[in-house]
Amino acid sequence: xxxxxxxxxxxxxxxxxxxxxxxxxxxxxxxxxxxxxxxxxxxxxxxxxxxxxxxxxxxxxxxxxxxxxxxxxxxxxxxxxxxxxxxxxxxxxxxxxxxxxxxxxxxxxxxxxxxxxxxxxxxxxxxxxxxxxxxxxxxxxxxxxxxxxxxxxxxxxxxxxxxxxxxxxxxxxxxxxxxxxxxxxxxxxxxxxxxxxxxxxxxxxxxxxxxxxxxxxxxxxxxxxxxxxxxxxxxxxxxxxxxxxxxxxxxxxxxxxxxxxxxxxxxxxxxxxxxxxxxxxxxxxxxxxxxxxxxxxxxxxxxxxxxxxxxxxxxxxxxxxxxxxxxxxxxxxxxxxxxxxxxxxxxxxxxxxxxxxxxxxxxxxxxxxxxxxxxxxxxxxxxxxxxxxxxxxxxxxxxxxxxxxxxxxxxxxxxxxxxxxxxxxxxxxxxxxxxxxxxxx
Amino acid sequence: xxxxxxxxxxxxxxxxxxxxxxxxxxxxxxxxxxxxxxxxxxxxxxxxxxxxxxxxxxxxxxxxxxxxxxxxxxxxxxxxxxxxxxxxxxxxxxxxxxxxxxxxxxxxxxxxxxxxxxxxxxxxxxxxxxxxxxxxxxxxxxxxxxxxxxxxxxxxxxxxxxxxxxxxxxxxxxxxxxxxxxxxxxxxxxxxxxxxxxxxxxxxxxxxxxxxxxxxxxxxxxxxxxxxxxxxxxxxxxxxxxxxxxxxxxxxxxxxxxxxxxxxxxxxxxxxxxxxxxxxxxxxxxxxxxxxxxxxxxxxxxxxxxxxxxxxxxxxxxxxxxxxxxxxxxxxxxxxxxxxxxxxxxxxxxxxxxxxxxxxxxxxxxxxxxxxxxxxxxxxxxxxxxxxxxxxxxxxxxxxxxxxxxxxxxxxxxxxxxxxxxxxxxxxxxxxxxxxxxxxx
Numbered sequence: 001x002x003x004x005x006x007x008x009x010x011x012x013x014x015x016x017x018x019x020x021x022x023x024x025x026x027x028x029x030x031x032x033x034x035x036x037x038x039x040x041x042x043x044x045x046x047x048x049x050x051x052x053x054x055x056x057x058x059x060x061x062x063x064x065x066x067x068x069x070x071x072x073x074x075x076x077x078x079x080x081x082x083x084x085x086x087x088x089x090x091x092x093x094x095x096x097x098x099x100x101x102x103x104x105x106x107x108x109x110x111x112x113x114x115x116x117x118x119x120x121x122x123x124x125x126x127x128x129x130x131x132x133x134x135x136x137x138x139x140x141x142x143x144x145x146x147x148x149x150x151x152x153x154x155x156x157x158x159x160x161x162x163x164x165x166x167x168x169x170x171x172x173x174x175x176x177x178x179x180x181x182x183x184x185x186x187x188x189x190x191x192x193x194x195x196x197x198x199x200x201x202x203x204x205x206x207x208x209x210x211x212x213x214x215x216x217x218x219x220x221x222x223x224x225x226x227x228x229x230x231x232x233x234x235x236x237x238x239x240x241x242x243x244x245x246x247x248x249x250x251x252x253x254x255x256x257x258x259x260x261x262x263x264x265x266x267x268x269x270x271x272x273x274x275x276x277x278x279x280x281x282x283x284x285x286x287x288x289x290x291x292x293x294x295x296x297x298x299x300x301x302x303x304x305x306x307x308x309x310x311x312x313x314x315x316x317x318x319x320x321x322x323x324x325x326x327x328x329x330x331x332x333x334x335x336x337x338x339x340x341x342x343x344x345x346x347x348x349x350x351x352x353x354x355x356x357x358x359x360x361x362x363x364x365x366x367x368x369x370x371x372x373x374x375x376x377x378x379x380x381x382x383x384x385x386x387x388x389x390x391x392x393x394x395x396x397x398x399x400x401x402x403x404x405x406x407x408x409x410x411x412x413x414x415x416x417x418x419x420x421x422x423x424x425x426x427x428x429x430x431x432x433x434x435x436x437x438x439x440x441x
Numbered sequence: 442x443x444x445x446x447x448x449x450x451x452x453x454x455x456x457x458x459x460x461x462x463x464x465x466x467x468x469x470x471x472x473x474x475x476x477x478x479x480x481x482x483x484x485x486x487x488x489x490x491x492x493x494x495x496x497x498x499x500x501x502x503x504x505x506x507x508x509x510x511x512x513x514x515x516x517x518x519x520x521x522x523x524x525x526x527x528x529x530x531x532x533x534x535x536x537x538x539x540x541x542x543x544x545x546x547x548x549x550x551x552x553x554x555x556x557x558x559x560x561x562x563x564x565x566x567x568x569x570x571x572x573x574x575x576x577x578x579x580x581x582x583x584x585x586x587x588x589x590x591x592x593x594x595x596x597x598x599x600x601x602x603x604x605x606x607x608x609x610x611x612x613x614x615x616x617x618x619x620x621x622x623x624x625x626x627x628x629x630x631x632x633x634x635x636x637x638x639x640x641x642x643x644x645x646x647x648x649x650x651x652x653x654x655x656x657x658x659x660x661x662x663x664x665x666x667x668x669x670x671x672x673x674x675x676x677x678x679x680x681x682x683x684x685x686x687x688x689x690x691x692x693x694x695x696x697x698x699x700x701x702x703x704x705x706x707x708x709x710x711x712x713x714x715x716x717x718x719x720x721x722x723x724x725x726x727x728x729x730x731x732x733x734x735x736x737x738x739x740x741x742x743x744x745x746x747x748x749x750x751x752x753x754x755x756x757x758x759x760x761x762x763x764x765x766x767x768x769x770x771x772x773x774x775x776x777x778x779x780x781x782x783x784x785x786x787x788x789x790x791x792x793x794x795x796x797x798x799x800x801x802x803x804x805x806x807x808x809x810x811x812x813x814x815x816x817x818x819x820x821x822x823x824x825x826x827x828x829x830x831x832x833x834x835x836x837x838x839x840x841x842x843x844x845x846x847x848x849x850x851x852x853x854x855x856x857x858x859x860x861x862x863x864x865x866x867x868x869x870x871x872x873x874x875x876x877x878x879x880x881x882x
Contacts, residue, residue: 037583038852054497059852063627076583076853093587127854142478142517146534186504389841389850393834400830409830411479411500412517413568414855 004029004071005335008089008096010079010267011104012039012062015299015320019102022328024069027335031098033077033091037061040127041385043317046167048130049137050174051410052401055127057394060386079105081269084292090269100294100331103267103281104324107300107315110261110279119419120240121258124167132416133257137175139415140254145187151254157195158253160243162235163260164201165209166352169218171257172199173354174407176225181405197226198243198251200233202260207360209314210350214360217369221354240420254418262315264301276303280312285342287327296331298323304343313345322346353377356402445470445512446776449530449537451520451708452545453480453503456740456761460543463769465510468776472539474518474532478502481568482826484758487608489571490578491615492851493842496568498835501827520546522710525733531710541735541772544708544722545765548741548756551702551719560860561681562699565608574698576857581695583853586628592695598636599694601684603676604701605642606650607793610659612698613640614795615848617666622846638667639684639692641674643701648801650755651791655801658810662795681861695859703756705742717744721753726783728768737772739764745784754786763787794818797843 005028009016012034020032038059047053066072078092082101089096109123122133140156159175161168175197183192199222205215206222206229222229234246243251264280274290276282280303282290287302289295299320303312313319323343330340351373353359359373378398385391401407446469450457453475461473479500488494507513519533523542530537550564563574581597600616602609616638624633640663646656647663647670663670675687684692705721715731717723721744723731728743730736740761744753754760764784771781792814794800800814819839826832842848 036853037579054495055854056495056497056850056852059854061627061851067626075587077587093584131854138478143534146516146518185508186502389837392837396830396833409497410502411497412477413479413496413500413572 005099006031006097007100007102007331008033008098009102009104010034010089011106011299011301012036012074013042013104013106013299013320014317015106015324016102016104017062017065017324018321019104019298019324019328020066020072021069022325023331024071025332026071027332028071030072031096032062032066032072032074033079033096034062034074035076035078037063037076039065039386042125043166044381045124045127045130046171046174048127049124049133049171050178051134051138051407052174053394053397054409055131057390057397058385059127060390065386079267082267082295083269084295087294098294100334101296102327103270103289103295103297103301104299104320105265105267105301106320107262108265109258110263111258112261114235114238114258117238117240118258120238121256123258124171125262131414133255134410135412135414135416136255136418138410138412141183141187141190142412145190152252153191153194154196155241155252155254157190157192158251158255159195159197160251160253160256161197161199162256162258164199164203164206164229164231165259166207168199168201168257168259169206169222170353171259172197172222172227172229173225173358176222176227177355177405178407180226182407185406186410196228196251198228198230198253200230200235200243200245202232202234204232206231207352210352210360211362211367213367214352214362214369217360218352218354221358221360221369224358225355240418262300264303266297266301270295276305277311278303286330286340287323287343296327298327316350318348319345351377351380356405446540447472447538448541448543448772449474449539450543450545451475451530452547452740452742453477453515454483454545454547454740454761455758456547456765457543457545458503458506458765459762460545460739460765460769461507461513462510463766464772465512466773467512468773469512471513472537473503473507473513473515474520474537475503475515476517476519478504478517480506480827483566484607485822486565486568486571487612487615489568490565490574490612491619492575492579492848493615494835494838495850496572498831498838499826500568501831506827520708523708523736524710525736528735539735541775542737543768544711544730544736544738544742545740545761546706546708546742547761548703549706550699551704552699553702555676555679555699558679558681559699561679562697564699565612566703572855573857574696575851576853576855577696577859579851579853580856582624582628582631586631593693594632594635595637596682596693596695598631598633599692599696600636600638601692601694601697602638602640603697603699605640605644605647605670605672606700607648609640609642609698609700610647610663611794612700613638613663613668613670614666614799617663617668618796618846619848621667623848626847627851637669637692639669639671639694641671641676641684641686643673643675645673647672648793651793651801652803652808654808655793655803655810658801659793659795662799662801662810665799666796681859703741705744707738707742711736717746718752719744727771727781728764728784737768739768757791759789760786792818792821797846 007030009032041058044058062074080090082089111118144156161172206218207215236246237244263278266281274282281297283297283302283304287296287298300315349363351361357371357374359377360369361373448471450473482499485499503515521531528539550566552559585597602613647659648656677687678685704719707722715723722738724738724743724745728737728739741756774781790804792802798812798815800818801810802814
């Protein structure tokens with residue numbers, strides 16, 4: 001009997017899940033691995049950080065997704081490295097052999113020159129990241145309310161966000177709404193006029209991957225909500241307490257959220273020749289890793305540098321999903337000796353929300369902002385969640401949030417304490433002269 | 442102007458919340474403090490541990506409960522000690538003065554002679570406890586499924602529960618249902634015949650605080666679900682891997698849940714003369730701490746040793762709530778120079794559930810078990826949850842659990858690793874000859 005081809009897919013993100021679902025065919029023996037036992041809906045992490053949603057609304061056990069898929073199995077494991085030549089993946093649960101390997105490991109935060117001070121900052125790439133930020137924000141509010149800390153009130157309740165992409169503006173909007181509607185009810189007497197939410201963007205406009213209309217309107221919405229937006233603003237230093245800007249100004253805060261960039265998160269063992277700008281893996285038009293026959297990469301971690309897209313495609317969920325979907329077909333073609341089809345990205349639109357009734361949507365031929373955009377954003381996100389339970393609970397939370405101008409919960413389940421930096425003074429302008437823009441229009 | 446009397450209440454459990462709500466009167470200035478910023482519904486912690494409910498369904502921010510209560514403020518703080526004579530409470534947010542103090546700090550796990558090995562065990566007194574147990578259970582299932590661990594399959598998937606009170610039997614029932622309905626779907630091919638759930642009870646019957654009918658039926662229900670129940674069974678040793686019983690038998694498991702007892706969790710600074718059996722604070726019929734005029738204790742931490750109840754009242758939520766409610770009236774009487782009323786407990790019934798359609802209910806004049814008891818249990822618990830959101834989501838989760846024979850989620854958000862015991866051999870019979878029974882019939 002002919003042995004089934006063994007396909008190993010690393011990463012249960014948008015790309016990996018889509019690929020594996022479509023690949024569920026009898027000629028394959030498919031193994032999906034991920035370091036977590038859940039798929040997590042990254043675009044809504046800022047909602048978890050601000051108590052708008054609970055983790056269980058944006059995460060879903062991978063096993064549940066594939067319960068009825070006969071040819072797919074899932075294992076929770078950490079990848080150590082790949083041996084491409086021998087078709088072996090070394091993992092925390094032992095060596096796994098493959099006929100075909102798909103790397104769908106996504107991206108991670110890029111701290112650029114701020115790597116040395118990253119422990120003093122927050123970022124939003126995982127559910128624990130989001131929960132740590134939430135605990136820290138609410139712990140500081142409790143401390144400020146108790147008025148027994150030596151630290152200044154401003155230091156405890158100010159928030160700095162670095163990066164004016166979707167992650168940065170969505171977080172800033174949610175925090176501004178919290179400050180406006182929820183905190184006066186929960187912390188009566190706390191002097192919220194001392195609380196500033198500062199958003200720093202190094203470029204001259206917000207949302208550089210979106211239209212000018214969206215950028216301008218997003219800025220307008222943030223200002224309406226009371227966020228202080230600084231454009232052309234380069235952070236030059238952060239010691240855990242004081243943010244220093246390139247122009248010499250400073251801002252006092254315990255809480256700096258780094259949303260200024262991501263980079264690919266490739267697995268170890270691939271030749272450095274395959275790694276390109278932004279730490280992404282070089283692939284061809286079939287998402288085949290250059291220099292290999294049986295290894296592929298899709299999603300954020302993959303870069304197909306073509307004339308049309310010299311920097312590769314944007315790091316967005318729909319790109320990963322479309323690549324996963326096509327790769328499923330291409331792998332079937334490959335094993336039956338047919339020619340594979342080239343990938344081409346169908347842009348179905350990009351959107352971002354700044355808070356209740358305030359969102360910006362760029363469709364390929366139509367742009368709109370405001371209340372309707374917000375409803376579109378909300379429904380698209382609810383329907384994109386995995387599982388009926390997640391959809392229902394996110395709907396309940398957002399609907400009650402909408403009616404009550406409130407965030408449902410702010411439980412400090414596991415208190416979080418930032419690591420104290422050993423040296424509070426770091427010299428020099430740590431920010432790169434020019435931020436590599438991984439997104440394109 | 443007459444200065445308001447300052448009442449400080451420590452602990453936002455069932456007793457503290459009830460007291461403070463009823464005490465919201467203009468002659469008082471009330472401060473409630475708790476180490477957490479949420480109230481947590483302890484009777485359902487086993488549901489969180491087994492993925493039947495999420496933490497946000499059984500926890501509710503204390504601030505939200507009291508948003509509209511004018512004379513109450515809440516602060517998150519850890520109590521260091523009390524100076525009764527000078528009316529000062531030392532806390533993590535500084536010294537707090539009081540005219541009246543109410544200690545409502547509840548209970549904690551009593552490991553008895555097993556204190557030395559408690560890091561190798563699990564217990565269920567807080568939300569982090571429940572989440573740790575959940576993560577550990579699911580991590581072990583993932584490891585067992587990956588079949589790459591050196592440890593024996595049985596060691597990874599067996600579970601031992603020590604204690605046949607409500608906490609023990611409810612957890613055992615939930616685990617047995619997980620094993621029967623959910624695990625075969627999520628871990629196809631895992632040899633679940635090797636998974637044993639053993640429940641050890643030192644007394645000759647389960648649920649010693651309930652009727653004989655309830656005990657017998659609970660045993661029957663557990664057997665139906667495949668739980669191995671051992672009565673008159675004394676655990677003599679546990680080294681993190683092997684449970685040793687008094688009769689010389691052993692049981693191999695990584696996961697031992699200690700549900701064999703609780704003790705009071707009084708605050709520091711009270712004279713040892715006020716502390717009685719079970720680490721509880723001695724109070725009189727007005728819940729006044731003996732030897733003091735202005736300090737009170739209610740709930741699990743308080744013991745009024747009367748002729749009728751020589752061991753004090755049972756450690757149950759209704760006792761704490763009734764004491765809180767009466768104390769609110771008594772404090773008003775006290776400040777207006779009237780005589781206080783004595784507490785007397787109105788038993789409204791006790792119940793426990795062993796799983797879907799299987800519960801036992803003892804009302805004062807009527808006892809019943811089975812399907813109807815389960816529905817009563819479910820509705821009483823849903824309606825006891827704080828907040829509309831919690832009620833709705835618990836209802837959705839249980840309703841879908843009921844229809845699908847499934848548990849909604851098992852996300853390993855923060856992996857948990859037990860501390861390895863330095864010495865795996867501990868000599869002697871560690872279990873006390875006679876377990877102090879804090880509950881009475």
